Amino acid sequence: MIKIKTTQNIEEMKIAGSLSKAALRRAGALVRPGVSTAEIDAAVESFIRLHRGVPTFKGYGGFPGSICSSRNEEVVHGIPSPAVILQEGDIISIDTGATKEGWVGDNAWTFYVGSVSDEAKALCECTRDCLIAGIEQAVPGNHVGDIGAAVQELAEGNGYGVVRDYVGHGVGRVMHEEPSVPNYGHRGRGVKLQVGMVIAIEPMITMGSWGTYTLPNRWTVVTDDGGFAAHYENTIAITKDGPVILTEDSEGPWCPMQGGY
Ligand code: MG
Numbered sequence: 001m002i003k004i005k006t007t008q009n010i011e012e013m014k015i016a017g018s019l020s021k022a023a024l025r026r027a028g029a030l031v032r033p034g035v036s037t038a039e040i041d042a043a044v045e046s047f048i049r050l051h052r053g054v055p056t057f058k059g060y061g062g063f064p065g066s067i068c069s070s071r072n073e074e075v076v077h078g079i080p081s082p083a084v085i086l087q088e089g090d091i092i093s094i095d096t097g098a099t100k101e102g103w104v105g106d107n108a109w110t111f112y113v114g115s116v117s118d119e120a121k122a123l124c125e126c127t128r129d130c131l132i133a134g135i136e137q138a139v140p141g142n143h144v145g146d147i148g149a150a151v152q153e154l155a156e157g158n159g160y161g162v163v164r165d166y167v168g169h170g171v172g173r174v175m176h177e178e179p180s181v182p183n184y185g186h187r188g189r190g191v192k193l194q195v196g197m198v199i200a201i202e203p204m205i206t207m208g209s210w211g212t213y214t215l216p217n218r219w220t221v222v223t224d225d226g227g228f229a230a231h232y233e234n235t236i237a238i239t240k241d242g243p244v245i246l247t248e249d250s251e252g253p254w255c256p257m258q259g260g261y
Pocket of ligand 1: 169
């Protein structure tokens with residue numbers, strides 16, 4: 001069942017959304033060669049708790065981290081670890097979720113570690129543009145398929161793959177609600193978007209094959225051809241005035257970074 005939020009609920013959700021974005025920004029500020037993903041995880045957990053929130057991912061289905069940190073060919077759900085040391089040229093997708101005052105905010109961004117290849121940058125920029133294209137479709141009367149089609153057309157038009165095995169989702173008092181929000185589909189198909197729906201739009205785009213598998217640690221999802229993947233996400237409310245990004249702090253909804261956007 002899709003849980004429709006009131007205007008008041010949506011205002012309340014901005015609190016968790018803002019903290020989730022600030023946590024993502026905190027993570028991005030730590031990204032550099034030589035840092036471990038466990039260090040970033042610890043800093044984000046402290047940051048969220050300092051601001052009286054709870055890291056939504058910690059313990060979710062047994063997940064051990066407060067962030068998901070997915071490097072290079074890892075798509076999503078990478079486990080932060082002291083053994084994963086970021087290196088110059090890596091790209092690192094970080095997903096942060098914060099629960100505060102009863103609501104969840106969920107967002108992700110792919111950061112560059114030092115200077116990265118032009119190919120990796122192009123993948124990241126296209127994936128960010130896919131997120132923007134998806135958000136533009138998140139208006140009342142459109143369908144979930146309009147979001148998926150917009151993302152798919154842009155990604156595939158640039159020669160990239162669209163991950164099928166993982167999709168966006170409704171967000172509310174828990175992280176995963178209905179409906180599913182695939183990054184592929186057909187215009188005019190699927191659930192009709194209504195005022196008061198809150199969804200996470202999260203394109204996962206690959207350099208090559210869109211096929212994935214899960215590592216033996218039961219969490220980390222990687223591309224089946226070893227090609228790089230990027231992942232950008234915001235939590236969006238569908239309102240009569242159009243899409244409203246809830247994962248936005250005082251600096252806005254995006255995480256610009258050095259040498260990038
Ligand atoms: Mg999500």
